[in-house]
Amino acid sequence: MVTLPETAVYAESLRKSFRGVHAVADVSFAIPTGTVCGMLGANGAGKTTTVRMLATLIRPDGGRAEIFGRDVVSQATAIRSLISLTGQYASLDEDLTAIENLELFGRLRGLNGRGARTRAGELVDRFGLAAAADRPITGFSGGMRRRIDLAASLITPPALLFLDEPTTGLDPTTRAQVWACVRDLVDEGTTVLLTTQYLDEADQLADSLVVVDAGRVIAEGTVDVLKDRVGARSLEVSVADPTRLDDAVAIVRARLGTEVVPSPEAARLSATLTDPGLSARIVTDLEAAGVVVAELAVRRPTLDEVFFAMTRQEPA
Ligand SMILES: Nc1ncnc2c1ncn2[C@@H]1O[C@H](COP(=O)(O)OP(=O)(O)OP(=O)(O)O)[C@@H](O)[C@H]1O
Ligand SMILES: [Mg+2]
Incomplete structure (x- = not known):
C-alpha cells in the first residue's frame, strides 16, 4: 500500500x-x-x-x-x-x-x-x-x-x-x-x-x-x-443483610449529602461520588453502625451515562 x-x-x-x-x-x-x-x-x-x-x-x-x-x-x-x-x-x-x-x-x-x-x-x-x-x-x-x-x-x-x-x-x-x-x-x-x-x-x-x-x-x-469529562464516579455498595439497606442508604446519604438510589432486590445502593476519598469514610460509618458491606465499588461512568450527560446539554 x-x-x-x-x-x-x-x-x-x-x-x-x-x-x-x-x-x-x-x-x-x-x-x-x-x-x-x-x-x-x-x-x-x-x-x-x-x-x-x-x-x-x-x-x-x-x-x-x-x-x-x-x-x-x-x-x-x-x-x-x-x-x-x-x-x-x-x-x-x-x-x-x-x-x-x-x-x-x-x-x-x-x-x-x-x-x-x-x-x-x-x-x-x-x-x-x-x-x-x-x-x-x-x-x-x-x-x-x-x-x-x-x-x-x-x-x-x-x-x-x-x-x-x-x-x-x-x-x-x-x-x-x-x-x-x-x-x-x-x-x-x-x-x-x-x-x-x-x-x-x-x-x-x-x-x-x-x-x-x-x-x-x-x-x-x-x-x-x-x-x-463527565467527571463524577459512581459508588455502589451491596449490604450482606438486605434488611439493613435502609440504614445503609441513610448513612451514605448523610456522608455524601447527595441522592442515594436503593435497589432493594439486589440489596444494593448507588450514589454519585464527586470525591472518591469519601468511600473509605463511608466504609467506616457503615462498620460503626454494624452494617456489613458485601461489596463496594467505585466505578467510572459508562459510555451511556456520558452520552446522556452530553446530549442533555442544549446546543448554543
Ligand atoms: N435525502 C433527504 N431528504 C430529506 N431529509 C433528509 C434526507 N436525508 C436526511 N434527512 C434528514 O436529515 C436529518 C439527519 O438524517 P441522517 O440520516 O443523517 O441521521 P442519522 O443520524 O443517520 O439517523 P439514524 O440514526 O436514524 O440513521 C433527519 O432529520 C433526516 O430526516
Ligand atoms: Mg443513519
Missing part, C-alpha cells in the same frame, strides 16, 4: 440541508490514519448525512472535508479508490446468491472473473457464510445480509472504511462477529469511521469518539477523555 498521510479524515464546519431541514449544521472532526473513530448520535442526528458527504456521495452545502488530504468535492474520483462504504441499508441483488453478489462487487471493483471468484470464496469463509454461499439472498436473515454487505465492502481492502450502523438489528453473536472483522481490518491498516447508536459498540471498537446531536458535534475525544 502507498504511504498515506497521517490524517485520514478531516472535516471542517460541514453543512447539509434538505429542503430546509438542517441535517448537518456544523460538523468538524479529524481521524488519524489507522484508527477507529466512533460517531455516536440518536436517530436523525446527522450521522448518515455526514458519512455520505465524506464518502463523496453527496456534496456539502458548506464547509470542507478531506480524505487522506484530498478534497471531497474537487478530488472525489481519487478518494473513491481509497474508500469503501457499508451503508445503513444493504444494497444486494436479491435474486443472486451470496457468492454471485460478491463476485459482482469484485468485478465492479476491477477484479477479473477468476480474481473475483477467489476473493468471493475467501470472504464467505471469513464471514461464516460458506454453507449459505450458493443460496439466493432473498432467503437470508438480517444478520446474514449484514455480513454479506460488509464482505462486499471488503472485496478490495480499503484504506478507509465507512460503516454506517454496521450492527443495527443483529443478534449478539453476529454483532461479535462483525466486531471481530472490524478489528482484523484495523490490524491490517484500515482506518474506520463507524456510526452507531450502541454505546458499547463504540466502547469496544473506537479509539476516539465524535458525539453528534441535531447536526452538530457536541463532544469529541478519546473514550477516556469523554468519560473523564
